[in-house]
Amino acid sequence: MDLTKYQDRPVLVTGGLGFIGSNLALRLASLGAKVTVVDSLIPGCGANRFNLAGADIELIETDLSEPAALETSIAKASVIFNLAGEISHIHSMEYPERDLQINTLSQLRFLDACRRMNRGVRVIYAGTRQVFGRPRYLPVNEEHPIRPVDFNGVHKYAATMYHLMMSDLGDLDAIVLRLTNVYGPRMSLNVTGQGFLGVFFRKALLGESITVFGEGEQMRDPVYVDDVVDAFLLAGLAPVAENRECNIGGREALSLRQIAMEIGGKVEQIPFPSHLQSIDIGSYYTDSRRAKEMLGWEAKTTLAEGAAKTLAFYREHFSEYLNPDEKLRRELPEHAGIRRRLEFKAIP
């Protein structure tokens, strides 16, 4: 597919101050697209103003749940890249209503605005492998049963289904990319609960040993962010497909121990923390063949190559990403007045 087609095109990137969204927005800008980013800098997510510092990109600071400020940008967008969301499985178990609001209610309101302002617009949604839960077989393809093990997976699945259902109705023309664990420059390293890759990179950069739970034998297929950006760009231009969902996985399946060694060298084993066992999914790696058929996409970057580029980026911009954890830990329960833990009352 010819990515020069993005030249001069207006595009909207939601969650564009975060990790993947900012990499995508910068790449779109380098292709000559007219990029608008929307982000509400939600505490506990990966927003970082430095991610887009100095870039020729319009930023609208609003939440997707209040899309009035976005209507003009939605109306003119030729493609909407919808990456706003909370990725933390742990946060979702501690504050399920917060996760519901971020990942589901906000999406419902935003997609309704898309339907009203730009019916049939191409939307590429950042779905997650988390919807599959514990794999019943490996590698995991798109036919795998859906059985999330945490609220994040349930809420992301609801949002996935909004995209697909509204596409069936002709309101959207959506494609959902179900991402495995993504890593690379601009991922937050200082927000707790955002997954093991940020922790591994942070420890490697601080010269600390990387802790793996148990034997560290669980398999993952980390995918480098530039490869993920390619998948979004290709999906934005792909012809309308029979299938609107595909899995996006990394080039190699490796054990957590191997991943830790590739990133940092020093590895320490500790018993699996009991509070995380219930949401552990064991081994996961992706069957990405449909992405190749649908989009002509496949992961190019090995973990060795991607880790080296990632470490080099953070060494250059150390102070922008490695701030103390405590501030964010304090902020999270204050977010949006949603302070309850595992209580199922209406959101105020």
Ligand SMILES: NC(=O)c1ccc[n+]([C@@H]2O[C@H](COP(=O)([O-])OP(=O)(O)OC[C@H]3O[C@@H](n4cnc5c(N)ncnc54)[C@H](O)[C@@H]3O)[C@@H](O)[C@H]2O)c1
């Ligand atoms: N990083 C991964 O490994 C991974 C894996 C699977 C799926 N995903 C999905 O990819 C997307 C991007 O992930 P990321 O790693 O870049 O996360 P991130 O936390 O770095 O970025 C998400 C951004 O979205 C913003 N945001 C969240 N909800 C919003 C709302 N309602 N309105 C406006 N802004 C909002 C946040 O402020 C943040 O800047 C997410 O939807 C996530 O579920 C990520």
